Amino acid sequence: MKKILLLEDRPGRQMQYxxxxxxxxxxxxxxxxxxxxxDCRYMIDKLxxxxxxxxxxxxxxxxxxxxxxxxxxxTVTNHCKVNNKYLxxxxxxxxxxxxxxxxxxxxxxxxxxxxxxNMFNFLDKFIKGEIExxxxxxxxxxxxxxxxxxxxxxxxxxxxxxxxxxxxxxxEKLIGKLPLExxxxxxxxxxxxx
Amino acid sequence: xxxxxxxxxxxxxxxxxxxxxxxxVIDYSQSIxxxxxxxxxxxHEELSNAFKNHEYKVIFISYTLSQQNYLELTGLHIAAHIxxxxxxxxxxxxxxFIGPETPWEIAKLSEFSNILFTHGIFYxxxxxxxxxxxxxxxxxxxxxxxxxxxxxxxxxRLQIIPPANYxxxxxxxxxxxxxxxxxxxxxxxxxxEVKENLKTGLYFKYHRVLNPVKPSKTGTPYLISGEGKVxxxxxxxxxxxxxxxKCFFQYNINNKSIQFETLKLDFKSSTQENIIKEAxxxxxxxxxxxxxxxxxxxxxxxxxxxxSEPKDFTGYKILEEIKKINKGIQVIITTASNKVWNxxxxxxxxxxGYLIKKGDSDVAEDIKNIKHIVETNLIRAGYLKCTxxxxxxxxxxLDSGIRHKKxxxxxxxxxxxxxxxxxxxxxxxxxxxxxxxAYLALFKCLELIADEYTFIDCGIWQVVGPTPLNHxxxxxxxxxxxxxxxxxxxNDIPTTFEKIAALSFQLxxxxxxxxQQLYYSIKRRNEFIHPSEKDLSEKLKEECKRIYNHEGxxxxxxxxxxxxxxxxx
Numbered sequence: 001m002k003k004i005l006l007l008e009d010r011p012g013r014q015m016q017y018x019x020x021x022x023x024x025x026x027x028x029x030x031x032x033x034x035x036x037x038x039d040c041r042y043m044i045d046k047l048x049x050x051x052x053x054x055x056x057x058x059x060x061x062x063x064x065x066x067x068x069x070x071x072x073x074x075t076v077t078n079h080c081k082v083n084n085k086y087l088x089x090x091x092x093x094x095x096x097x098x099x100x101x102x103x104x105x106x107x108x109x110x111x112x113x114x115x116x117x118n119m120f121n122f123l124d125k126f127i128k129g130e131i132e133x134x135x136x137x138x139x140x141x142x143x144x145x146x147x148x149x150x151x152x153x154x155x156x157x158x159x160x161x162x163x164x165x166x167x168x169x170x171x172e173k174l175i176g177k178l179p180l181e182x183x184x185x186x187x188x189x190x191x192x193x194x
Numbered sequence: 195x196x197x198x199x200x201x202x203x204x205x206x207x208x209x210x211x212x213x214x215x216x217x218x219v220i221d222y223s224q225s226i227x228x229x230x231x232x233x234x235x236x237x238h239e240e241l242s243n244a245f246k247n248h249e250y251k252v253i254f255i256s257y258t259l260s261q262q263n264y265l266e267l268t269g270l271h272i273a274a275h276i277x278x279x280x281x282x283x284x285x286x287x288x289x290x291f292i293g294p295e296t297p298w299e300i301a302k303l304s305e306f307s308n309i310l311f312t313h314g315i316f317y318x319x320x321x322x323x324x325x326x327x328x329x330x331x332x333x334x335x336x337x338x339x340x341x342x343x344x345x346x347x348x349x350x351r352l353q354i355i356p357p358a359n360y361x362x363x364x365x366x367x368x369x370x371x372x373x374x375x376x377x378x379x380x381x382x383x384x385x386x387e388v389k390e391n392l393k394t395g396l397y398f399k400y401h402r403v404l405n406p407v408k409p410s411k412t413g414t415p416y417l418i419s420g421e422g423k424v425x426x427x428x429x430x431x432x433x434x435x436x437x438x439x440k441c442f443f444q445y446n447i448n449n450k451s452i453q454f455e456t457l458k459l460d461f462k463s464s465t466q467e468n469i470i471k472e473a474x475x476x477x478x479x480x481x482x483x484x485x486x487x488x489x490x491x492x493x494x495x496x497x498x499x500x501x502s503e504p505k506d507f508t509g510y511k512i513l514e515e516i517k518k519i520n521k522g523i524q525v526i527i528t529t530a531s532n533k534v535w536n537x538x539x540x541x542x543x544x545x546x547g548y549l550i551k552k553g554d555s556d557v558a559e560d561i562k563n564i565k566h567i568v569e570t571n572l573i574r575a576g577y578l579k580c581t582x583x584x585x586x587x588x589x590x591x592l593d594s595g596i597r598h599k600k601x602x603x604x605x606x607x608x609x610x611x612x613x614x615x616x617x618x619x620x621x622x623x624x625x626x627x628x629x630x631x632a633y634l635a636l637f638k639c640l641e642l643i644a645d646e647y648t649f650i651d652c653g654i655w656q657v658v659g660p661t662p663l664n665h666x667x668x669x670x671x672x673x674x675x676x677x678x679x680x681x682x683x684x685n686d687i688p689t690t691f692e693k694i695a696a697l698s699f700q701l702x703x704x705x706x707x708x709x710q711q712l713y714y715s716i717k718r719r720n721e722f723i724h725p726s727e728k729d730l731s732e733k734l735k736e737e738c739k740r741i742y743n744h745e746g747x748x749x750x751x752x753x754x755x756x757x758x759x760x761x762x763x
Binding site for chain 1: 204223224226227229230231232233234260261262264266268271294295299303321358395396460461462465493645
């Protein structure tokens with residue numbers, strides 16, 4: 001079972017995007033620790049003082065980025081880097097959702113995208129170990145399409161460095177080793193069906 | 195080929211090497227994990243460097259600038275930045291997107307795809323130099339530059355949505371107003387974050403192009419006439435509004451004629467109830483003369499589904515609470531909203547004015563307007579706060595008197611009603627005559643008291659006790675009131691003054707000086723209703739003039755309050 005920590009210091013925003021029923025459901029989900037408003041204050045203060053001890057139990061950490069100071073952001077980022085955990089930062093000020101897997105898997109999300117995505121479904125599947133790639137949080141069923149597009153980009157590039165080769169191999173573990181022609185067809189079909 | 199290729203090391207190195215133009219790598223993958231990473235700012239700076247001192251004829255961009263997350267499709271952002279940023283000098287330059295997808299496929303994958311269907315945008319899926327060169331030549335021949343009209347149309351079609359934390363267009367106006375007003379007073383150094391956002395943020399560039407604003411001159415803060423305390427309640431105070439107002443009031447803060455404070459609170463993490471509670475505590479503790487109050491103070495206030503009504507806004511509720519603390523505290527609503535209905539409903543619960551934070555107004559006029567509003571309301575608060583306090587105290591005395599049966603219930607209730615009516619008129623004063631009308635309304639209280647505590651029985655006027663009502667008249671030689679025995683009331687009916695004088699001496703045990711002051715209060719009213727034909731003494735003239743300002747009302751109120759307190763003891 002994978003455990004998730006969700007820190008949101010703006011109770012108003014949750015109310016804006018989620019109805020009380022959904023919030024209640026979130027709070028009762030096993031292996032999901034969700035701290036809202038003042039409840040997350042003590043943990044945020046700890047992180048802002050470079051204390052990451054509260055993060056140890058969790059595999060996926062989801063935090064409102066603006067709640068943290070730069071020390072807090074660095075503390076969380078380093079913790080996830082060192083322990084190879086998944087990190088999702090969301091914020092209203094982020095104009096475009098971004099993903100990186102440089103040293104660990106890291107998502108930077110717009111808060112509207114976060115709350116309006118298939119968040120519930122994703123959290124449930126993650127806890128059960130059913131999530132194959134974290135970008136499923138932003139792209140839902142199109143996460144595989146995204147990987148295919150990445151894969152095609154790598155194939156078309158031709159010469160790959162070591163990191164790129166590793167990345168390509170990781171993708172192949174999820175979607176298989178596809179020749180370009182077949183890949184093009186699959187991508188076209190997937191896009192057509194959107 | 196006078197062209198530039200923008201990529202992120204995600205294209206074939208063979209193609210990139212052979213590209214017969216300039217190349218620039220825009221790769222944010224290393225920077226994305228930095229605590230202060232902002233994509234728009236990053237792209238703006240990179241593009242600024244790329245285009246500096248260059249004038250390319252065609253720009254080639256790969257659809258995506260991510261090696262690990264293709265669907266970011268940030269090439270589209272780059273193109274939008276180029277179209278929206280005058281300083282890059284390439285707004286009219288044709289752009290060619292590179293990638294195996296068609297624009298129609300990209301349109302299904304990104305909400306930024308509108309740009310693909312605007313003027314001067316081309317695409318290619320052929321990554322060989324021959325095809326690129328042919329395309330370049332074709333573009334130079336057929337479509338070398340966008341016209342201004344084409345550029346305008348292209349920008350309109352972009353339809354860029356604001357970031358989630360700018361939850362309505364009012365938030366944009368809010369920031370633009372902050373920037374322009376701060377620039378005017380030359381205190382914009384403190385709002386570097388806001389300035390940076392407005393300069394580099396894609397949405398703000400879009401908004402500014404569609405809503406151009408004339409540059410404004412600079413000015414200096416005014417020295418506000420008057421003195422008092424000003425409290426700012428604004429969830430964006432720390433963003434720059436606190437600094438702006440500190441700058442605005444700086445001369446008054448320095449000479450201590452104005453005390454300025456801000457409600458310090460983490461608004462975003464607080465519930466509406468908590469914000470209201472904290473605001474009330476601060477108002478009670480600081481007891482300001484003016485509150486500059488933002489209407490929308492928490493996320494709930496920005497609900498669009500369903501749309502929040504003005505009466506549900508946090509600022510509206512705080513306004514109601516402030517007026518319960520003291521109606522005399524002047525509340526100025528600060529808002530970026532241009533919806534008239536927002537203001538009207540706040541006037542219904544006692545707002546005393548509003549400041550609209552607009553991004554496109556005449557800044558010098560805005561600053562002058564703030565000065566005028568503050569000065570006017572400092573004056574109003576100066577007399578209204580103490581008047582309110584006195585009326586509240588008087589109301590409590592009357593309620594207590596009714597409860598303990600010291601005064602007749604109907605009499606007490608009528609007196610309270612008359613006080614409310616007169617105060618409402620006093621609160622709404624706009625001219626000197628309005629002060630007089632409020633005075634007349636308040637005077638009804640004195641008449642009511644006189645009629646309640648005097649009566650006629652078997653042809654003889656009595657004071658409650660009962661004792662016969664004495665007739666008092668001013669002896670100018672002795673400089674005191676003397677009793678006229680037997681009473682010689684005109685038409686056998688004592689005037690209001692004669693009743694009040696009798697009450698004062700016989701029931702309330704007043705001194706001559708107190709009764710003389712009551713005489714002036716009554717004379718003020720009489721002179722307004724029936725001006726004398728004879729010349730008045732200088733002293734009387736001065737006393738009568740007080741009906742046209744706040745002093746007359748307050749003096750009369752104090753007298754009524756003293757009488758009531760004595761009666762209800």
